[in-house]
Amino acid sequence: MAKAKTPHRTGYHHGNLRDTLIDAAIQLVEEGGPDNVSVREAAKRAGVSPGAPFRHFQSKTALLTAVAEQAMNRLTEAVANALSEVDSADPIVAFEAIGQGYLEWAIGNPTHFQIISSRTLIDFDASDSLRGQNEAIRRKMIDLLTQAQRQGQLAANADFDHLVLAARAFVYGLARMVVDGHFPEWHPSEPPSLAVRKALHLFISGMTNLSEARSQEPLPPLSSGRLDRNGQFT
């Protein structure tokens, strides 16, 4: 946990308000999702006036960004943990483990997942930490695919950029479906944690068996009509 070493409130001054506010915000997030966080309530829980937090955070967004950074640390940790438990030299197995670790964390921490995935609740671009950890995961994925290619598990002309994009989109989509509550409509018959593992395994299987022939076929044309901003074809 975000150890807030509070040196006892001395009366007027709090002592460690910044960290205490982050902890309060985390608590609020866990109780009722990102929308349950209000600066006032965080201040109240820290035993402080409603205006005090703004000495430490320029805005509510800044507070939630601090929460996101902690959440991202834990996600990175979970992924690293999943990787370290792989007892195989097969890079594809490791690749799948990343996805599995990501999904387990997202499903186990849905509200934190929502926060790090949002670009309206937090200021992602302003955080070196958030951008850096995200990029680290992406690099690891590319590394593993490169290894797989060297070992002949991927076609020599495999399209890494789109492969990584596809893998990320797939895992992100699964996580969001669970978190957004879309599972009842799309897969009611099984607990999400299990269905997600099976789907992931299916995806990895498909990825490694891409025949060069079909994947090199020309793309189907765009729909002839263009979409206007109301979704109508014109």
Place this chain on the structure above:
Amino acid sequence: MAKAKTPHRTGYHHGNLRDTLIDAAIQLVEEGGPDNVSVREAAKRAGVSPGAPFRHFQSKTALLTAVAEQAMNRLTEAVANALSEVDSADPIVAFEAIGQGYLEWAIGNPTHFQIISSRTLIDFDASDSLRGQNEAIRRKMIDLLTQAQRQGQLAANADFDHLVLAARAFVYGLARMVVDGHFPEWHPSEPPSLAVRKALHLFISGMTNLSEARSQEPLPPLSSGRLDRNGQFT
């Protein structure tokens, strides 16, 4: 558009406030996303007092649900349109077209996509229309996969449930990545509309070339440690 046939305001009564409010809400959504919608502002634009909308919508959620129903109509239309333009008997081509139509609509109408995908802004379960149209698309996907199987394009023991789940997750994930603004981090080199098409094609290729052997391998084990609600392994 949601033709609000307004029979002239007679002075006190509005005449067609319900539809007018929906239109105003749509306008607000298009201007600044779902968060830009406020009941008061919709009322103001309809030229009516702040309390009036509550005669027609029990809550803000109910108003947004009405917006979602209109958006869903257009999504269904876009998908149907994409399907009708397929000039091939290959069910896999049609399957890809559904994904392509979905993605084009989502990218072209990001805020409407956000609304129909949310389960907090709207009351999805309470709307027969929303549930029905969603289910119709899912059925169509299963139909096409069934045809593909009959024609030998999918393994005889193909796992339809998880295949449809995977396809849906993949397309949903791509759409959300675009809409949520994750593309700069994951695929900065290309316009999303193009990258998305390529990734989709890659996914479809992988799906149809699933070797039975690998996809029937046992699942890798769950991470040995369990995740607590803070994302820590215990």
Place this chain on the structure above:
DNA sequence: TCCCATTTGTAATCACTGCTTACATCCCCT
């Protein structure tokens, strides 16, 4: 040791939100 600038808190206030209640007005049906 004292002093004062800096840091960190308070109090009051603003504009905005969703929503409710009591009351006014108008339309339509008998």
Place this chain on the structure above:
DNA sequence: AGGGGATGTAAGCAGTGATTACAAATGGGA
């Protein structure tokens, strides 16, 4: 013609993020 139900208004509640002027505590230099 008139009354009942539908639809609007006015006023107001509690809660929000954020800003401002002011007060208190802290700690480093003389």
